[in-house]
Amino acid sequence: MDTKTSQKVESDNNAILLLSCPDRKGIVASVSEFIYKNNGNIVHADQHLDALGKIFFMRVEWELQDFKIPRQGLAHAFIPLAQKFKMDWNLRFSDHIPKMAIFVSKEGHCLYDLLLRHRAGELRSEIPLIVSNHPDLKEVAENFRVEYLTYPIDRRTKATQEKKELAELEAHRIEFIVLARYMQILSPEFISHFKNRIINIHHSFLPAFVGRRPYHQAHERGVKIIGATAHYVTEELDKGPIIEQDVVRVSHRDSVEDLIRKGRDIEKVVLARAVRLHLENKILVYGNKTVIFD
């Protein structure tokens, strides 16, 4: 039962191009022509035009089988086109299995959920590392045979501990981080190493109930619906680009404990959907928002 590699490996071998640029004529034509003339077959393509900002977004995925440009030369070959249209862009390959680290504190439901989905083949990634400020969930990690590192953190030790964490993340070649109910605020310095590559689950319907104890805040306010929000982490707490949200109905009969219990169910699915979208290269961040190509 080794969960470090996904069991259900698809046999695809596709290139995925994500780009944004100022809107003008010919972007789709040029990109698809570039793919076609090199003998690629487009399997998915999606565009979006932000009418206000006149910015064009595109995600295109094509089969590399029979593609004339070798994989290692692809990015280089695309540069002239990217420059012509002033694109922000990046290129990924569907057979690349990214390495993700999960950060947790004491609550295990999101961690369990991610590990089980990973084992079921829902999340194409490796999970070589779980990081925590508490030892509580070590046994879960052992069950799934994932390394578990504990870095207790207080105000005094934070900077030092984060440095050690960063070293471990680098040593494990971690590409992105999932905060699965990690109850520590990461420093701007730490975040800067993983820009738009740290996904957090916040247990409220943001921007309502920012910060601590959102279920207590929700109960206090007497809302009839509670929510969960997955977002990329930025320096401003709970203010980063929102990836996914969902809600569940509650009533005056629900105590804070009921909200916490009902909330766990949406935290899990919202976080899992966000991680999956990230892994499938379906998210483009612009400004403080996301374009989701789903």
Added chain:
Amino acid sequence: MDTKTSQKVESDNNAILLLSCPDRKGIVASVSEFIYKNNGNIVHADQHLDALGKIFFMRVEWELQDFKIPRQGLAHAFIPLAQKFKMDWNLRFSDHIPKMAIFVSKEGHCLYDLLLRHRAGELRSEIPLIVSNHPDLKEVAENFRVEYLTYPIDRRTKATQEKKELAELEAHRIEFIVLARYMQILSPEFISHFKNRIINIHHSFLPAFVGRRPYHQAHERGVKIIGATAHYVTEELDKGPIIEQDVVRVSHRDSVEDLIRKGRDIEKVVLARAVRLHLENKILVYGNKTVIFD
């Protein structure tokens, strides 16, 4: 096509008692015994115990046919029991058709929705009066043969105009007010005349996006779900007890105009549900929250 009286009048003749009091033994027994020994038949009863505050809430509805105490003496007869348990309570009769006034500005969708539901028999009330700070929706009122009064309001005239409105509301014996996208803030003085009897629809998922232009705020923030909230109006803007909320999914493809369009659909249903709950005497306000007996 006269909509001032509801077409579908149920033949019921029930008493409805709403009460709250400190929790102690014997409340349900005493109340149901009071009803039973006077030959009433309970058709609905619902209780709720706020475990934190040790407060007990109850809604009980019984048939008055064959009830020994005459309707006009019922409240008086209940006083000893109410005093014994230190109850906050009120007594209503299901055949009483309350008079409601609708306040609007320029947007007509909620107004139309309420008038059509009223005509379809969904809302057991009379609607003798529509009040507005603009003349725009006068034609709608005429279509439905409801009086439409226009009181243009600016900072200077507000106090005077509200006095005139209050006089009209009194003249029409209005019992509660529905703000169906009324874009003026009511003064504390005005609100004090209709405590827990003014229902507002706010076009966001409160407490997110309080105040002006919530759809613009939501678009700016990049949320993936928008909402609407019906609440009783209190002195603090958008902070009153929440009656009902609902949400609808949006995406990066939705412009502010799309949010406004999608939002209209939930504004209508959320407001209508809240008005219906109010008319059925199913709402108990305590502190800044509601108990909904549905």
Added chain:
Amino acid sequence: MDTKTSQKVESDNNAILLLSCPDRKGIVASVSEFIYKNNGNIVHADQHLDALGKIFFMRVEWELQDFKIPRQGLAHAFIPLAQKFKMDWNLRFSDHIPKMAIFVSKEGHCLYDLLLRHRAGELRSEIPLIVSNHPDLKEVAENFRVEYLTYPIDRRTKATQEKKELAELEAHRIEFIVLARYMQILSPEFISHFKNRIINIHHSFLPAFVGRRPYHQAHERGVKIIGATAHYVTEELDKGPIIEQDVVRVSHRDSVEDLIRKGRDIEKVVLARAVRLHLENKILVYGNKTVIFD
């Protein structure tokens, strides 16, 4: 208050191409190249590959301003490309305002909803005609100044009456029909004149509760959620391609009448969404399913 033309006319002048064909390399490239070399600017494009059937679907919309091929020659110019890829395709223009007829029986909520959305500019169409087998909703039509024709139908008169209806539809140049709770079954002959151009709202979550009195069926079965389904009408009753569905939660407390009342709210929004998708040329029918480009 003339609702025959939409108040909010967008200033766009776009071509919309909907196509499906066997999947092969170069479709996107060829189509976008066709648009680009003629100086068109793509504003939306969406693709879908049915992996099982190896069928490729595409919707592309581009600005005609500055487009080199004149509008009347566009379809002709596209033929070679369509033939090369064996496309099923059609071409539409965003400034074309289609004429729709609404069919109703006695229930007015969907009719009212469509007329109000139309007036609010949500539905870019003309509505020159309302057809009914009952006179009940004539007053609504008059309010909105739309012609209302009554064709009472029984088994004996059906064929004759449908002929008259078809003549009127032709005389009014009706392009598609919306059955807004029209309680007659159309004949295959009638349907054949409007293939994939008749939208029906069925008041259940299809394929559950096909046929008559679905809310009664749902109540009888004791479901906890009810639904509504908008679909294109085919010869088989309630079996046509599904366009849109939605649901609402119910409980044992809800009588059949409550289901009917709650159901009305979703019937309205589901039908309106389907009509809007149709008007925006965002639906592609293949087999007995729909591809929705939203």
Added chain:
Amino acid sequence: MDTKTSQKVESDNNAILLLSCPDRKGIVASVSEFIYKNNGNIVHADQHLDALGKIFFMRVEWELQDFKIPRQGLAHAFIPLAQKFKMDWNLRFSDHIPKMAIFVSKEGHCLYDLLLRHRAGELRSEIPLIVSNHPDLKEVAENFRVEYLTYPIDRRTKATQEKKELAELEAHRIEFIVLARYMQILSPEFISHFKNRIINIHHSFLPAFVGRRPYHQAHERGVKIIGATAHYVTEELDKGPIIEQDVVRVSHRDSVEDLIRKGRDIEKVVLARAVRLHLENKILVYGNKTVIFD
């Protein structure tokens, strides 16, 4: 990590009475008087009147601390009242922890979900036994230290194997059974031993897609929403009283595999909610429906 007993044991000691009877005056009064005069404190009470059948339903829960009638004599003491009103009734105690068996086949997501919720204290029960027709999930059971018994079943062996299962269930004093994606049809004989005490999760929105491979059926039909249904098992396949349902939105982009993946998330929560309602004695079955006191 012993999950056989729930970690979070509430300190309550309440009696719960569930009853139904023909409607007449005085039921609530008599029941609450019975409780009050014996010094019980009602903490929850809920009633429902089926207006069509004139049947009255009630759930009442009261504290036994200070209650004058000893627990073992309570049922006996209630008999006269029950007979007077011709009640179907049963009495339960909140400190009784029922024993449940989980039946599974090869799919582990619902099993895992139940075991994790149990460990988190969400499900007040003991789980001494997991029964399967396949050995695949034995390791999960071992992880959670629950006994796992395998009974391979084919047409020939079914009767014999079910007898063995029943013997084991009796030996473990199992009170109810949860079919957590158990892909065998139980015999009427087996079911008769656990009337209204077997909960199944069906992976469709019943009554749509009864029987085998509902996700394949849903994909084939082209629905825009899929669902899951928890119900009590009766002799008729997928026709028993529905306890809970929920849905999730899908699109033409979703393959059968995507439906299966998305469906898993609602199967888990729908089944868990149903099991929780059952454990809290909040379900009353009448005819082929349920009254849910939540």
